[in-house]
Amino acid sequence: MGFFYEKKNNQLKPTTPSKSPTKESNEKQILKTNLQENIKTVKDTLGESTDIIIREIRIGKEGVLKAGIMYTDGLSDAPSIQHFIMESLMLEIKDTNIESELRPSPNLMNTLKDFAMTVGELKDFTHFDELFLSLLSGDVIILIEGYSEGLIIGNKRWAERGVTESTTQTVIRGPREAFSENIRINTALIRRKIKDPQLWMESRIIGKRTKTNIAVMYIKGIANDDIVEELRLRLDRIDIDGILESGNIEELIQDAQASPFPTVYHSERPDVVAADILEGKIAILIDGTPFVLTVPALFVQFFQSSEDFYQRADLTSLVRILRFFSFTISLLAPALFIAATTYHHEMIPTALLINLAAQREGVPFPAFIEALIMEITFEILREAGLRMPRAIGSTMSIVGAFVIGTAAVEAGMISAAMVIVVSITAIASFVSPSYDMAMSVRILRFIFMGLAASFGLFGVTVGLIALILHLCSLRSFGIPYMFPIAPFNLSGQKDTFIRVPIWKMFTRLPLISQNNIKRQQNPTAAKSRPEKEQ
Incomplete structure (x- = not known):
């Protein structure tokens, strides 16, 4: 419950707001037998919204039954309502033998469902909360005069993006289809790849205001029952006004909230999610987003691409080793350069040391400040390229980095060697197939640069030990984050650093x-x- 505050004697005191009819109080009501009262309750609760269409009709040859049809304009299929619902109730049943049964009676609702409704999805309801949830989801509501129950007809249809190619996880070889914002299309894409009756799906609604549909999919008999139960508990504990994207669910159910490393994996590719489900993992689909979550997530999973399993094993192994090597470069290259040029000159060959000293002549900043300026500049250019229109975003990033780097060297503010190191680091960070893991490296890179500037290689070594300890302490739904590396599992090494x-x-x-x-x-x-x- 919210509170208002009033100022009295220079102090703020909470005061309970005056009670007024709200949507929550109306939703708890049971339908009345009076049709007009039910329609009035719907109009008052929805504030006379103009996109809510309410039509009163009469059913039967003599029109003895009065009914109300409600639907949301833009979320329901209007032609289907006219041809398959209104015509069935107002015209077609006049020519059938059930005309005599369309009288006020205890079996009227069953008669309508069994003989008059030529639709597939049909169920009855008795509470206003069911009415509002279905009405605002695109279904059609039918209320009958004299009855405290109604019918919900599945008739959802709204503008949506179809199945297109993935833009965040591109591949050279493999399926091109990606998830869309429609949860039913997404579940169908997974069903199309896994035609197993043991592929179970559980549905729930999260968000007191948004009423977002959530689907949990796993293979019964392969998925760990303890993990499935833990996921159910975490989802059921969520009490929030709205869920607008899978990232909201990810933050609410993930382990280690303060860790920079992601403990929940997400993908917009059906083949990736299907492969995870076959491994025994659990998929979480959220209506309104093309990104599907899978749990538990492992550290090595963020270095794997779906294309790894479509190419030859030897080529895939070389590429995967390259990804881990690029991860190391992206994390430690600036820090090692700062440590070597600041504290450990003896580690640098004499010829190279002389060249570096000649380049740094006239540079007013220490190596750490140089690296910090270049890293921050590149991060700004990268974010600007992402947010700008696609037609000019990539061009601006490339030209901006080239012009700024060249101008900074010619102006004597940055050494040429530092530009090379930062450029290699930035390029290596793009090798990672996962954007979340690349973001984690971007954060840790600055920490290692600070340790190198303060303590040299000793600080970098201590930072690496702390990082490894942190990674080994992480869990994802009870599963060690570094598995199968730590704890070590021999069979798991077949798909870790290489792929057999x-x-x-x-x-x-x-x-x-x-x-x-x-x-x-x-x-x-x-x-x-x-x-x-x-």
Whole structure:
């Protein structure tokens, strides 16, 4: 409950607002038998909103039954309402044998559902909260004079973006389809890839105001039951006004709120989510966003791309090693350069040290300030390129970085070596397939630069030890974040730093899928059988 504040004797004292009819009080009411009273309650609660269409009609040949039809303009399919609902009630039933049954009686609602309604999704209701939720979701509401129950007809239809190509997780080889903002389309995309009756889906509504539809999908018998129950508990604990994007759910259910590393994975590719579900993970779909969450999330998962499983294993392994190497460069390159040029000159070859000293002659700032200026400048250019129109965003970033870097060197503010180091660091940060992991590295990079400027390589070493300890302490829904590296699991190394051929990956990660860890039966025999037949 909210409070207002009044000033009295130079102090602010809370005062309870005066009670007035609100939507919450109306939603708890039960439908009345009087049609006009029900319509008036709907109009008063929705503030006479002009997009709420209410039509009063009479049913039957003699028009003895008075009914009200309600729907939201823009969320419902108006032609379907006219052809399949109104015509059925007002015209078609006049030519049927149920005309005599369309009289006020206890079985009237069943008669309408069984004989008069030519629609697929149909259910009855008795409370106003069900009425408002369905009405504002695009369904059609039918109320009958003299009855304290109504009918909800599924008739949702609104403007939406279709299934298009993914823009955040591009691949050279693999499916091109991506999730859309419609949760039902997204569940269908997953169902199309996993045609297993054990693929279960649980639905719930979160958000007292937005009433956002949430779907949880997992394979019964493969997913860990304890993780499924933990996810249910975390979702049920959410008490918030609105959920507008999957990021809202991610913040509310993730472990280690203060950690810079993401403990919930998200993707807009159906093949990625389907693969995670087959591994025993749980998918969380939120209506209104193309990004689907999967839990639990592991550190190594953020270095994997869906294309890794569509290319040859040897090429994929080399690329994956390159990603981990780029992660190290992006995290430590500026810090190591600052430490070497500030404290550890003996580590630099003499010829290179002389060149660096000649470049820094006349530069008024220490190496740490140089790196800080260049890193902040590049971060500004990167954010500007993301927020500007796409036609000029990339051009502005490239030209801005080139012009500013060249001008800074010629002006004597920054050394050329520092520009090279910062540029390599920035390029390496783009190698990561996950934007969330790249953001974490961007934050930690500044911390390591400060440690290097203060304590040299000793500070960088201490920072690395603290980082490893932090990573090993993280959990994602009870699963160690660094698994299968720590704790070490031999079978899990087949898809960590390298990827072995698919015919060798015959088990799932045991900590995630404890019910059924076998992915394929006797892969060695299956691979050698054709040779024996020959």
